Amino acid sequence: MRVVIVGAGQVGSSIAADLADVHEVVIIDSDAELVEDLNYSHDVLAIAGDGTAVSTLEEAGIDDAGMVIASTDDDETNIVVCSTAKAISDAFTIARVKNTEYLRTWQRSKKAFGIDFMVCTNLLAAESIVRIIGLPAARDVDPFAGGQVQMAEFEVAENSPVSNVTIREADRFEALTFAAILRNGTVEIPRGETVIQPNDRVVVIGTPKSVQEFARSVAPDESPGTAEEVVIVGGSEVGYHVARLLEERGFRPRLIERDPERARRLAEELPGTVVMESDATDMEFLEREHVGDADLVVAALESDEKNLLVSLLAARLGVERTVAVIDTTDYVDLFEAVGVDVGVSPREVVAEEITRFTREGGAENVALIESDKAEVLEIEVDDASVLAGREIRESIKRLPDGVVVGAITRNREFITPRGDTVVEAGDHVVLFVDAAVVNEVTPRL
Amino acid sequence: MKLRVDYRASLSLVGTVLKYLTVPLCFPLLVALYYGETVVPFVVTMLLTVALGAGLERLDPDPDIRAREGFLMVALTWLTVAVVGAVPYLVEAHGIPPVVAAVRPASTLGNPANALFESMSGFTTTGATVLGEISFDAHTRGIMMWRQLTQWLGGMGIVVLAVAILPELSVGGAQLMDAEAPGPGIEKLSPRIAETARALWGAYLGFTVLEATLLYGLFLLGIDDGMTLYNAVAHALTTMPTGGFSPEARSIEAFSAAAQWIIIPFMIAAGTNFALFWHALTGNPRRIFGDTEFRSYVGVMAVLTAILSMLLFAGAGFVSAAPSGETFDAAYLAEFSNLVAGQVEPAVRQALFQVVSIVTTTGYASMDFNAWSPAAKYVLLFAMFIGGSAGSTGGSVKVVRWYVILKSIRRELFTTGHPEAVRPVRLAGRALDERAIRGIYAFTLLYLVIFFVASGLLFLDSVRYGQTFTVLETMSAVAATLGNVGPGFGVVGPMGSYITFSNAGKLFMVALMWIGRLEILPVLVLLTPEYWRR
Numbered sequence: 001m002r003v004v005i006v007g008a009g010q011v012g013s014s015i016a017a018d019l020a021d022v023h024e025v026v027i028i029d030s031d032a033e034l035v036e037d038l039n040y041s042h043d044v045l046a047i048a049g050d051g052t053a054v055s056t057l058e059e060a061g062i063d064d065a066g067m068v069i070a071s072t073d074d075d076e077t078n079i080v081v082c083s084t085a086k087a088i089s090d091a092f093t094i095a096r097v098k099n100t101e102y103l104r105t106w107q108r109s110k111k112a113f114g115i116d117f118m119v120c121t122n123l124l125a126a127e128s129i130v131r132i133i134g135l136p137a138a139r140d141v142d143p144f145a146g147g148q149v150q151m152a153e154f155e156v157a158e159n160s161p162v163s164n165v166t167i168r169e170a171d172r173f174e175a176l177t178f179a180a181i182l183r184n185g186t187v188e189i190p191r192g193e194t195v196i197q198p199n200d201r202v203v204v205i206g207t208p209k210s211v212q213e214f215a216r217s218v219a220p221d222e223s224p225g226t227a228e229e230v231v232i233v234g235g236s237e238v239g240y241h242v243a244r245l246l247e248e249r250g251f252r253p254r255l256i257e258r259d260p261e262r263a264r265r266l267a268e269e270l271p272g273t274v275v276m277e278s279d280a281t282d283m284e285f286l287e288r289e290h291v292g293d294a295d296l297v298v299a300a301l302e303s304d305e306k307n308l309l310v311s312l313l314a315a316r317l318g319v320e321r322t323v324a325v326i327d328t329t330d331y332v333d334l335f336e337a338v339g340v341d342v343g344v345s346p347r348e349v350v351a352e353e354i355t356r357f358t359r360e361g362g363a364e365n366v367a368l369i370e371s372d373k374a375e376v377l378e379i380e381v382d383d384a385s386v387l388a389g390r391e392i393r394e395s396i397k398r399l400p401d402g403v404v405v406g407a408i409t410r411n412r413e414f415i416t417p418r419g420d421t422v423v424e425a426g427d428h429v430v431l432f433v434d435a436a437v438v439n440e441v442t443p444r445l
Numbered sequence: 446m447k448l449r450v451d452y453r454a455s456l457s458l459v460g461t462v463l464k465y466l467t468v469p470l471c472f473p474l475l476v477a478l479y480y481g482e483t484v485v486p487f488v489v490t491m492l493l494t495v496a497l498g499a500g501l502e503r504l505d506p507d508p509d510i511r512a513r514e515g516f517l518m519v520a521l522t523w524l525t526v527a528v529v530g531a532v533p534y535l536v537e538a539h540g541i542p543p544v545v546a547a548v549r550p551a552s553t554l555g556n557p558a559n560a561l562f563e564s565m566s567g568f569t570t571t572g573a574t575v576l577g578e579i580s581f582d583a584h585t586r587g588i589m590m591w592r593q594l595t596q597w598l599g600g601m602g603i604v605v606l607a608v609a610i611l612p613e614l615s616v617g618g619a620q621l622m623d624a625e626a627p628g629p630g631i632e633k634l635s636p637r638i639a640e641t642a643r644a645l646w647g648a649y650l651g652f653t654v655l656e657a658t659l660l661y662g663l664f665l666l667g668i669d670d671g672m673t674l675y676n677a678v679a680h681a682l683t684t685m686p687t688g689g690f691s692p693e694a695r696s697i698e699a700f701s702a703a704a705q706w707i708i709i710p711f712m713i714a715a716g717t718n719f720a721l722f723w724h725a726l727t728g729n730p731r732r733i734f735g736d737t738e739f740r741s742y743v744g745v746m747a748v749l750t751a752i753l754s755m756l757l758f759a760g761a762g763f764v765s766a767a768p769s770g771e772t773f774d775a776a777y778l779a780e781f782s783n784l785v786a787g788q789v790e791p792a793v794r795q796a797l798f799q800v801v802s803i804v805t806t807t808g809y810a811s812m813d814f815n816a817w818s819p820a821a822k823y824v825l826l827f828a829m830f831i832g833g834s835a836g837s838t839g840g841s842v843k844v845v846r847w848y849v850i851l852k853s854i855r856r857e858l859f860t861t862g863h864p865e866a867v868r869p870v871r872l873a874g875r876a877l878d879e880r881a882i883r884g885i886y887a888f889t890l891l892y893l894v895i896f897f898v899a900s901g902l903l904f905l906d907s908v909r910y911g912q913t914f915t916v917l918e919t920m921s922a923v924a925a926t927l928g929n930v931g932p933g934f935g936v937v938g939p940m941g942s943y944i945t946f947s948n949a950g951k952l953f954m955v956a957l958m959w960i961g962r963l964e965i966l967p968v969l970v971l972l973t974p975e976y977w978r979r
Binding site for chain 1: 865866867868874876
């Protein structure tokens with residue numbers, strides 16, 4: 001499939017890099033130097049020009065394109081790109097926006113702007129942060145099958161009750177599947193006798209209730225939902241949405257923003273949040289406001305470095321858990337190694353959403369594990385699928401190693417997958433797939 | 446010095462409004478004709494308004510109103526209308542020597558200061574009176590109806606009415622309405638300001654007609670013999686504007702409990718933001734009860750009523766003996782304290798009626814509250830400073846201002862502990878602009894400063910004039926005129942009169958009523974040199 005990406009910023013180029021292996025990618029940007037670089041660094045065709053101009057889009061081969069992704073930094077430009085593309089071709093159009101008003105308009109009428117799918121980067125990142133806040137020790141949480149299934153990734157601390165315990169002993173939950181263990185950067189599919197070691201990252205798939213229970217057994221000190229004191233540092237759009245979503249869940253977060261005007265705007269829009277106008281690196285202020293007593297600090301400043309600094313400062317003051325927004329996906333591992341408890345990359349979150357549409361076979365939902373090590377997919381099983389009409393034990397044998405069936409929903413009912421469970425056409429199946437075999441597996445599902 | 450305000454344009458529009466004042470003058474004229482009384486006072490005034498109006502209009506045939514001209518126009522309109530409105534009273538007392546003989550030579554309104562006081566008190570919907578004897582012997586029915594009608598005209602606002610019916614005011618209309626309408630800022634209900642003005646006046650007229658019908662219904666059903674058609678109309682005309690004039694000397698006390706119960710909800714409605722009724726009629730009735738100001742307004746009345754009913758029920762709400770020189774005597778006190786104390790319905794009704802009447806700044810009385818104890822009177826004095834809602838016909842400070850002030854004080858308390866906290870003051874969930882809050886503080890402070898300074902001046906004047914008013918009496922007189930309430934305590938009580946003040950004192954209170962009705966700032970701004978220059 002030919003994919004035209006307009007806007008070669010961080011998000012645009014990382015999507016391009018992801019897709020280039022399988023698809024034919026054309027990327028358009030107005031910055032000629034950037035275009036030049038891309039032509040050499042990636043196996044894509046980069047064109048310098050205005051993505052809203054029909055001539056540029058035609059030069060990019062819009063006629064044969066299966067998908068257009070508008071990912072510039074300007075919302076209006078992205079919307080115009082999609083409208084233009086829709087007017088002159090049949091491509092599936094995806095627009096990235098920052099302003100949630102546009103998202104609301106689009107949700108009201110899915111035909112709005114000629115956009116087939118709209119992603120709001122900041123909102124997605126905020127949603128993913130709020131999900132993590134709700135689950136102790138979790139590093140990543142994603143909902144599947146309309147919220148009936150949850151995938152979560154936990155880091156097992158040394159003093160955790162599940163550390164140095166076999167999977168068989170740890171698995172005391174009816175509706176939970178241990179999908180994978182990530183150890184030293186490699187993916188391992190666990191067996192009953194596999195021992196969970198300290199600093200392992202465990203990926204589980206199950207009902208939200210069982211995931212919550214497992215979280216409690218991973219970190220019994222932090223009971224879920226008691227992260228009452230949340231401090232958000234930085235009134236960026238992500239920070240704003242985190243505060244708003246927490247308000248909706250009944251929290252009363254505190255938000256620290258340095259710019260007086262921005263602080264005032266946020267205070268006006270967030271009636272349930274205490275907005276404070278200060279520099280978050282001012283130790284005297286942090287101590288006076290007892291920020292160290294907070295259960296959780298979200299660092300959502302505009303720069304990655306500042307978020308790192310704030311997270312480390314908060315940890316030193318005694319904050320239990322720190323979550324940092326990290327724009328540069330490559331830094332996530334590094335920051336987590338230094339002491340940030342959870343790093344959330346807005347780009348990765350967006351990439352997850354967009355990857356859904358580029359998968360052959362059409363996954364309903366995709367979550368990326370550790371940005372590229374593995375994927376959790378939700379698919380609707382049709383008759384042609386290797387899973388249909390077979391026991392799971394059978395179909396797994398026909399697939400390469402590195403595939404785990406995590407959960408099944410049938411007619412909105414949750415089914416715990418066992419070896420002898422027979423998958424029927426129409427079921428929604430959530431699978432864990434090792435990145436190494438993704439391209440091989442997905443067409444057969 | 447060159448004036449930068451186009452006063453000719455303002456005066457010309459004042460002339461236009463004046464000219465149209467002839468139309469409402471027809472109503473008392475018809476009443477006079479019906480009762481076979483002289484129509485001279487009204488005919489003279491009509492000729493005068495047309496002549497004066499047409500004369501002023503010639504100053505600028507094509508007036509162009511901007512913000513500054515708007516303030517001048519509104520302030521002058523109210524002053525001129527009050528002056529012209531005094532003419533029927535003067536003509537009634539003096540006739541037109543040597544052509545027409547005086548109709549009621551003994552009328553207290555023969556004194557021009559008294560006539561102007563009564564007229565200003567009417568248009569500003571204050572309800573303070575200088576009529577010596579309130580009866581149809583002392584004044585004709587036509588004049589008494591004119592007195593009622595001045596309040597009805599002033600209630601929703603003369604300028605608002607002018608905007609509603611005069612197409613030439615459509616452009617600067619919002620500016621004019623803003624200067625006149627009670628409360629901070631106006632709410633445009635429709636894209637065209639004239640339509641908004643018409644909607645407000647429509648709701649106002651509708652309530653007036655409904656009240657008159659209900660009151661007259663009491664008469665027809667034989668429940669209240671006193672509520673004749675004349676009285677039903679006269680009281681409907683002064684309830685909806687929160688006026689308080691009554692052609693009965695004993696105010697609403699003269700009527701049955703049923704009539705009092707009917708009047709209470711109409712007073713409450715009059716003190717409500719009329720925009721809410723418009724929303725209710727256009728299919729959003731819930732909006733009334735969800736409105737923050739309405740809830741606070743009803744809440745504060747409920748609390749005050751509860752306190753007062755308990756005082757009255759327990760008997761602690763009455764003075765132990767009638768002091769000499771009061772507007773009531775020992776027999777009255779004995780009768781009323783027996784009727785009210787220990788009786789649930791009368792205690793609640795008297796408390797509710799007085800609280801609603803004072804909070805909405807109507808100024809009716811269902812009994813002489815001079816007979817109440819200092820504790821009960823204090824509740825009423827407190828209520829005089831609350832006022833109705835913004836966008837209502839009520840006067841005084843207004844509930845919404847107090848609400849904003851209390852919320853911003855709460856914010857101050859919070860930010861004292863957390864200096865970095867940024868906390869906007871919210872009204873119905875929406876953050877208020879800091880400038881609006883500052884404006885509210887400025888108004889309220891100015892209101893209180895004027896109240897205290899004016900009380901002192903009025904007290905000094907009474908000493909000069911050789912009177913023995915108490916401080917409470919002069920303070921209540923100022924609170925009642927500045928807040929457009931009407932009755933105060935002591936001599937100026939609900940059954941009393943402002944007639945004993947000196948002419949200077951009366952004219953001073955005329956000024957207080959004037960600035961009180963226009964909410965001070967639009968008038969005071971005219972006194973600053975910067976307004977006239979640059």
